[in-house]
Amino acid sequence: MRPSMGICEARSCSPAHGPRLRIVMIAAGVFEYTIELVNALSQRHEVDFLVPGSRFRHLVWAVHPRVRLHMLDWPRHRDPRSLAFVLRLAESIQQWRPDIIHFQCGQVWLNLLMPLLDQSTFVMTVHDVLPHVGDQESRKIPQWIGAFTIRHAHRLITHGERLKVALAHRHHIPLDRIDVIPHGVLSFYRRLLPSPNGNTSRATGRAEVLFFGRIYKYKGLEYLIQAQPKITRAVPEARIVIAGRGEAFDKYAAMLPDPEKFIIYNEYIPNRRVAELFDRADVVVLPYIGGSQSGVLQVAYAFGKPVVATRVGSIEEAVDDGVTGRLVPPGDADALADAIIELLRDPARRAAMREHIARQVATRFAWSRIAEATESTYRRAMAYRSTSL
Secondary structure (H helix, E strand, C coil): CCCCCCCCCCCCEECCCEECCEEEEECCCCHHHHHHHHHHHCCCCEEEEEEEHHHHHHHHHHCCCCCEEEEECCCCCCCCCHHHHHHHHHHHHHHHCCCEEEECCCCHHHHHHHHHCCCCCEEEECCCCCCCCCCHHHHCCCHHHHHHHHHHCCEEEECCHHHHHHHHHHHCCCHHHEEECCCCCCCHHHHHCCCCCCCCHHHHCCEEEEEECCECHHHCHHHHHHHHHHHHHHCCCEEEEEECCECCCHHHHHHCCCHHHEEEECCCCCHHHHHHHHHHCCEEEECCCCCCCCHHHHHHHHCCCCEEEECCCCHHHHCCECCCEEEECCCCHHHHHHHHHHHHCCHHHHHHHHHHHHHHHHCCCCHHHHHHHHHHHHHHHHHHHHHHC
């Protein structure tokens, strides 16, 4: 475990961007996204990154040494020690005198930080505007918890224009208090590859279609399973790789038309295996029937992999149809199969898509740009708070 560093008292200024900020970033989840963000922000600002130590240890390697990482003994939300934990946390944060406190996920006891630190400026990133269909894990936390933080934050961030409108409508928040900042590319997994070059699927002699992540109803895995016969009739060497865990897999196993056409890892996937799976894939598939955005899509882009995704949430805002991947209607197994076949049969088109993806990774989804946009959100939040006092 890396120890937390001391707090620097000096604040420098950059003429181009304004004063150097002291940022407290609190993440109860979405760790991969937040790691990339704090690493980028720390190039110009002082960042304290607070995480649950027991759930974060496998990712410590990815946090830049500039970031002050605090691995906290963070109780679960039903633990009676939570109140004392939040009181101690508020006392520590108050001593640091941050300019911004940025929440990445709602958590029941963290709501108390707002009244306890009422002289602070709060920003929250809302990754998922609506609860996911069938995601029982997320539903264990009452919806009012996130709603409280959303309604009391000085400014909000979400990842797409459609999400912005939905967030404003759901929580009765003015549109001008919400900023749209794209979900950046999750590139740190590439550091775990034994070699930066080469697609290892070529050595296996097969074409691999990857479905990766938590397995819940909203991910639409059943439609990819239904698409398999059509895919493998057209591309006999194709195999569908399913990697991840979630709800009971038995019902999906019973759906498999040709089990030998699937490679299944229904388990926790270690970081190095994540890198290997994406490196090996020819196409990454997101057959979601619901959802807001996708970190899986941004891991695929980090590896230069074209995606086949559905038009749900703001996923379609991140996929340039026919350029970085293909978009199909949700719940349409035939359209899903056709788009996958189209890409598997055309290596030259996949190569062209990789080039377009690389350009977007270096521009639209680059963390340097996202950090600048986030800094602008911070300064707007500070201005809003100062005028509302």
